Amino acid sequence: MAEDPLWLLCVEPHFPGRLGATADWLVRRRGYRCRFYCANADPAAFWPPSTGRALEVVQFQVGGVARESAVSWMRSLERSLCYAYGCFEVLDARRPRPVDLVLGRSATLGSTLFAPVALPGAPVVNLFDYWMAPHANDLVDDIGPGAPTEYFHWRRTAGAYDLLELESVAAAWTHTAWQRDLFPPEYRDAFHVLHDGVDAATFAAPRPRVVAGRAVPDDVRVVTFVSRCLDQLRGFDRFMSLANRLLAERRDLLFLVVGDPVVRRALDVRYHGQDYRQVVLGREPPADESRFWFLGAVPPATVAEALAVSDLHVYPGRPYPVARSLLEAMAAGRTVLAWDAEPVREVITHDRSGLLMKAGDPDEAVRLALRVLDDPAAHRPLGAAAAEVVRERYDRDVTLPRLAAWLSRVAGGGA
Amino acid sequence: MSPRVLFVHRAFPAQFGRLAAELTRRYGWRCHFLVEHLSHCPPPSQEMLRELDVRVWPRPAARRPDAQTPWPQIHAQALECARAVFDAVRDRPELRPDLVVGHGGLVPTLLLRDLLDCPLVDYCEYYFAPRGRDLTYRLDLPAVEPALFFPRCINAATLMNLNACDAGYTPTHWQRQSFPERFRGKIEVHPDGIDTELYRPRRPPPSLAAHGVPDGARVVTFVARGLESVRGFDLFMGLAARIRAARPDVYFVAVGGETTHYGWDPIFTGGRTFKEWVLSRHGGDLSAFTFLGMVDPAVLADVLARSALHVYLSVPFVASWSLLNALSAGCVVLAGDTEPVREMIEPGRHGLLAPLFDADELTRLALAVLDDPAAHAPLGEGGRRLVEEKYSVEVAVPALKEFFERAAK
Numbered sequence: 024m025a026e027d028p029l030w031l032l033c034v035e036p037h038f039p040g041r042l043g044a045t046a047d048w049l050v051r052r053r054g055y056r057c058r059f060y061c062a063n064a065d066p067a068a069f070w071p072p073s074t075g076r077a078l079e080v081v082q083f084q085v086g087g088v089a090r091e092s093a094v095s096w097m098r099s100l101e102r103s104l105c106y107a108y109g110c111f112e113v114l115d116a117r118r119p120r121p122v123d124l125v126l127g128r129s130a131t132l133g134s135t136l137f138a139p140v141a142l143p144g145a146p147v148v149n150l151f152d153y154w155m156a157p158h159a160n161d162l163v164d165d166i167g168p169g170a171p172t173e174y175f176h177w178r179r180t181a182g183a184y185d186l187l188e189l190e191s192v193a194a195a196w197t198h199t200a201w202q203r204d205l206f207p208p209e210y211r212d213a214f215h216v217l218h219d220g221v222d223a224a225t226f227a228a229p230r231p232r233v234v235a236g237r238a239v240p241d242d243v244r245v246v247t248f249v250s251r252c253l254d255q256l257r258g259f260d261r262f263m264s265l266a267n268r269l270l271a272e273r274r275d276l277l278f279l280v281v282g283d284p285v286v287r288r289a290l291d292v293r294y295h296g297q298d299y300r301q302v303v304l305g306r307e308p309p310a311d312e313s314r315f316w317f318l319g320a321v322p323p324a325t326v327a328e329a330l331a332v333s334d335l336h337v338y339p340g341r342p343y344p345v346a347r348s349l350l351e352a353m354a355a356g357r358t359v360l361a362w363d364a365e366p367v368r369e370v371i372t373h374d375r376s377g378l379l380m381k382a383g384d385p386d387e388a389v390r391l392a393l394r395v396l397d398d399p400a401a402h403r404p405l406g407a408a409a410a411e412v413v414r415e416r417y418d419r420d421v422t423l424p425r426l427a428a429w430l431s432r433v434a435g436g437g438a
Numbered sequence: 439m440s441p442r443v444l445f446v447h448r449a450f451p452a453q454f455g456r457l458a459a460e461l462t463r464r465y466g467w468r469c470h471f472l473v474e475h476l477s478h479c480p481p482p483s484q485e486m487l488r489e490l491d492v493r494v495w496p497r498p499a500a501r502r503p504d505a506q507t508p509w510p511q512i513h514a515q516a517l518e519c520a521r522a523v524f525d526a527v528r529d530r531p532e533l534r535p536d537l538v539v540g541h542g543g544l545v546p547t548l549l550l551r552d553l554l555d556c557p558l559v560d561y562c563e564y565y566f567a568p569r570g571r572d573l574t575y576r577l578d579l580p581a582v583e584p585a586l587f588f589p590r591c592i593n594a595a596t597l598m599n600l601n602a603c604d605a606g607y608t609p610t611h612w613q614r615q616s617f618p619e620r621f622r623g624k625i626e627v628h629p630d631g632i633d634t635e636l637y638r639p640r641r642p643p644p645s646l647a648a649h650g651v652p653d654g655a656r657v658v659t660f661v662a663r664g665l666e667s668v669r670g671f672d673l674f675m676g677l678a679a680r681i682r683a684a685r686p687d688v689y690f691v692a693v694g695g696e697t698t699h700y701g702w703d704p705i706f707t708g709g710r711t712f713k714e715w716v717l718s719r720h721g722g723d724l725s726a727f728t729f730l731g732m733v734d735p736a737v738l739a740d741v742l743a744r745s746a747l748h749v750y751l752s753v754p755f756v757a758s759w760s761l762l763n764a765l766s767a768g769c770v771v772l773a774g775d776t777e778p779v780r781e782m783i784e785p786g787r788h789g790l791l792a793p794l795f796d797a798d799e800l801t802r803l804a805l806a807v808l809d810d811p812a813a814h815a816p817l818g819e820g821g822r823r824l825v826e827e828k829y830s831v832e833v834a835v836p837a838l839k840e841f842f843e844r845a846a847k
Contacts, residue, residue: 100514140586175552182601186594186597213620
C-alpha cells in the first residue's frame, strides 16, 4: 500500500505545463518525490522552484508523425500515440522505481496510455482539460462559418485519444464542473472535479508600482490582459478593440499586455504558429502605442507585478476552460471584466465578484470598463469578493491538500 | 412509407447483407449500402446485389493493404473510411435515410451527424481487451511487440462511434460484456441470423469426393475465415495429429484462407502465413488432410453436413459464424471451453467442451465421438435446435426489425 509522501511520476508533453505547479507544491509542501517526463520544456525561468531537486525532469523523444509541425485530422490519434510511445520508451529504458502513482495530462497530444506497459503496478490518474464539441465553444463560432468540412471532421473525432485514456486510467481528474460536463455523459460520473488552484498569496501580496523593471506612473489607470499567448481563444482581438475604444474616451490609460505573441494552441487552426499579435495590430493599430506595454511571455512573478497595479483586468475569452490568469487576477483583488460564458460563470458572479458582459456587445464592454476606470475605488468590493472566492475555492493551499488526499486514495487502490 | 436504411460497412455482405435482403423481402424496407469492397468470405449472392442498392466507395489508390498498415495508423484508416462515407452521402442528397446502421469500429459513422438528421445505430461487434483475451491470449506463441501496445488503442474508433450513436447492438451477451460497463445500457443483443436452410443436417451426407475426401471416411472439420492463431488453427493441427495417430482412417478438412485477420502471426512466422508456419512444424503425414481455402457458402454447407466432428478451438473472441453454421448443420461440435463458446454451447447438450490447451482431453473427447457417432448424435440435434430457437434468420430478423423501428423513432 502506497503511503504519503508518494513517489509521483508525471507525464505531460510540455514542462512545466499544467502539472508542473501541482507537482512542485506536492514536492515542497508534502514531501513527494516526483519525476516529470516531458517531450519539451519551457525556459528555466518558467520552471517551478523544486525543479532539479525533488522534482526531476526527464525528457523523452517523439518520433513519426509527432515530429511534423501539423498533421491532418485523420492522424491526430497517431500523433498522440507517438507521444505515448516516446514516453514509454524512456520509462522502459530507465525503469524508474518506486512509482506509487502516474499522473498524466495529454493536452491534445499524448501521455500515459502506454505507461502501464512499463509500470504495470502503478495506477494512472489523468487530468482531462477539454472535450471539443463539434459545433460549440472555443473558436467554433469564429472559425466555423466558411471552414472546410475537415474542420468539423476533426472536431468530431479529436477526442479519440482521450476516450482511450478515459478507459485505461484508474481515475480521471478535471478542474471544473463545466469541463466535466463537456465530456460524453457516460464518463461524467467518473471524474474527480477539483481545481489545481493558484498561488493566491503570491498574487495577493502588495507590490510597488513596478512591472518588469519599469515604473508605472501614478497618474494612469491600468488595464491588464494576461494570457499564455495573445490568441483569439483568450480574446486578444476583443481586448485590442476595447482598448482602442477606451483610449478614445480616456487618455490616462496604460494597457499591460502579457503573453507570447505566437499562437501555441493547435485549437486555433487559423493562426497556430503565427504571430497573432501582429495580425490583430495590423488590423487594429493601437490608437496610442505609448499606452501599451507588451510584456511578452513572462514568469509568474512578472504577471503578479502587472496584476498588482491593475485597475481593471479584462478577460474577453471565448468559451474555454478558465485561464489561471483570471483566478490570479481575482486573487490579486482586481476588478475583473469578463465576457460572459458558462465556464466563467462558474467562477465569477456578476456584480458580486466581477463584471460579466454579454459577448457580442462591445458597447456594453466599453460602458462597464469606463464605469470601473472612472471610479476604481467604488468597484474595489468586487475585487475583494473575487479574492475571497479564490481564497476559499481556488487557492492552492486549499485545493492541493484535497488533491493530495485523493491521489493517496487512488494510489492505495481507492478512487 | 417503408423505412429507408443506410447500411455502412467496409465489406458486403458481411453482417448486414443477409439482414438487409430479408428486411427488403419480408417487409419491403428500402436498404442502401455504402461499402469499401465486396467480400470474398462470404461473397455476395447475385440475388443480394440485384435486390439491394450497394455502392462501393473508391478506395484511395495510395493506401496500403490492411495487413501492411502499421498499427498506429490503423485509426487513420478508419477515419479515411468515415470520410469516404461522408463524401458519398453528401453526393447523394436524395438518399435521406430514416436510419443509419453501421459497423462503427471499422467505419465510424459519426461524421454523418453533420449531414443527416436521423438516428445512428452502431453494430458493436467487439471491444478488445488490453491483455488476457482475444489478441493477447496466446501466451504459448512467441511474443510480438504490437501486442503490448495495439490492444490499448485498437478501440479508438469503436469508442468514438459508441459515444456518437443513438443505440447499438451486438450478436451475443459475451460480446456485449466485452464493452465497458458504462456503455452496456446502450447495447442490445441481437444475433446476426444463421441460414438454417442452407446449413442443415443432410441424410445421406453429401459427397466431398470432388475435394479429395474419400466417401465413407470419418471426417473431422475445421473452419475459420483465416487459418490463424486466434482461431486456433495450430491447435487443430495438433489435435488432428493425435487423432490420426489413434485412428489412421480419419480424414480432416480445413476451410479458410491463409490471411491473418487478427493479431500478428506474420511477425513470428518470419513473413510466412500461419498455415505454412504450422505445417512446417507439423512434420506429419498430410495425406489425410484437405485444405479447401475459402469456399462459397454452398460448399461450406456440404463440408459441414459431411462432418463427423467439427472442431472449434478459437481463443476467447467473437464466436465465428462457422461455429453456429456447424451447429445449424447438426455437427457434433468439440470446442475449446471459453466464455463466448459457453454462451452458446451447454456441454453435453449442444456439443462438447474441453479446456483449449488440454490436448489430452480434447483428444479423448474427439475419439469418443468418432468411435461412437450414434451415441453423440443427440448433441448434433441439440445444436441444431439451439440455432433454430435462438440464432436463426427466422428468429433474428423480426427482432432486429423491431429494434430498428424503435431506434428510428
